[in-house]
Amino acid sequence: MPVSALMNVMIRTARKAGRSLARDFGEVENLQVSIKGPSNFVTAADHRAEEIIFAELARARPGYGFVMEERGVVEGPDKSHRWIVDPLDGTTNFLHGIPHFAISIALERDGELVAGVVYNPAMAELYTAERGKGSFLNDRRLRVAARSRIEDYVVVTGIPHRGRDGSDIFLRECRVIMAQVAGIRRTGSAALDLAWVAAGRLDGYWERGLHCWDLAAGIVLVREAGGFVTDLDGRQDMLEKGSVIAGNESVTSDLRKLIRKSQ
Numbered sequence: 001m002p003v004s005a006l007m008n009v010m011i012r013t014a015r016k017a018g019r020s021l022a023r024d025f026g027e028v029e030n031l032q033v034s035i036k037g038p039s040n041f042v043t044a045a046d047h048r049a050e051e052i053i054f055a056e057l058a059r060a061r062p063g064y065g066f067v068m069e070e071r072g073v074v075e076g077p078d079k080s081h082r083w084i085v086d087p088l089d090g091t092t093n094f095l096h097g098i099p100h101f102a103i104s105i106a107l108e109r110d111g112e113l114v115a116g117v118v119y120n121p122a123m124a125e126l127y128t129a130e131r132g133k134g135s136f137l138n139d140r141r142l143r144v145a146a147r148s149r150i151e152d153y154v155v156v157t158g159i160p161h162r163g164r165d166g167s168d169i170f171l172r173e174c175r176v177i178m179a180q181v182a183g184i185r186r187t188g189s190a191a192l193d194l195a196w197v198a199a200g201r202l203d204g205y206w207e208r209g210l211h212c213w214d215l216a217a218g219i220v221l222v223r224e225a226g227g228f229v230t231d232l233d234g235r236q237d238m239l240e241k242g243s244v245i246a247g248n249e250s251v252t253s254d255l256r257k258l259i260r261k262s263q
């Protein structure tokens with residue numbers, strides 16, 4: 001499948017930032033033994049990757065706006081387009097030397113998500129999707145899993161950690177969902193959770209308390225792999241509310257019912 005000019009820009013950018021993160025990840029593994037720990041270094045790695053992404057995208061598409069995890073909102077003269085970027089999703093994994101983290105880049109046009117790239121440089125997995133053109137892992141076309149019996153689902157979620165609200169709600173949801181499904185996973189990267197749902201590795205995903213940059217690119221991946229993505233109320237306000245349910249039609253409908261039941 002020929003790659004569009006837009007996708008070329010996004011892939012080139014993700015790969016360039018990915019080389020920087022991969023170099024820094026190698027260092028983090030060495031720093032694990034130091035007493036001070038590598039957390040300052042990881043913050044610097046995050047910033048370095050964001051700088052690269054900002055410079056590449058601004059050069060390729062001057063005028064587009066940005067929402068970036070570190071830099072925040074950067075308005076551009078072109079009000080129809082904005083990039084939604086997380087330079088390092090899965091920061092805790094990165095910090096601990098776990099090779100499950102990603103760069104997430106999405107493009108929104110007139111309020112609609114039209115393209116997404118999620119790249120895990122440590123595993124050489126590049127997920128790409130453009131509206132109407134399908135979802136891919138490297139060169140392989142993706143399709144969400146077809147399972148339709150709750151007892152077969154393996155679903156993924158995020159667990160609120162220290163300093164985050166929502167542990168009571170999370171525990172209630174978890175109790176109801178874990179009693180029905182085959183298994184629950186927590187991987188530590190929302191962008192890759194969505195990418196793995198698109199790839200059919202995981203049947204479903206739900207989480208609250210996210211930011212738009214954790215979700216935007218992965219939403220395009222799941223939709224283009226034939227899946228569904230909603231917020232926890234079944235609406236399309238995922239980016240505003242920071243909540244998400246993803247999977248095929250039965251999985252998303254079952255998860256929504258179980259979450260409602262848990263409240």
Ligand code: IPD
Pocket residue numbers: 086088089090091092157158159187188189190191207209210214
């Ligand atoms: C985090 C990851 C994680 C999710 C957290 C996010 P970050 O993003 O996506 O899976 O559970 O809620 O904050 O901080 O690594 O960019």
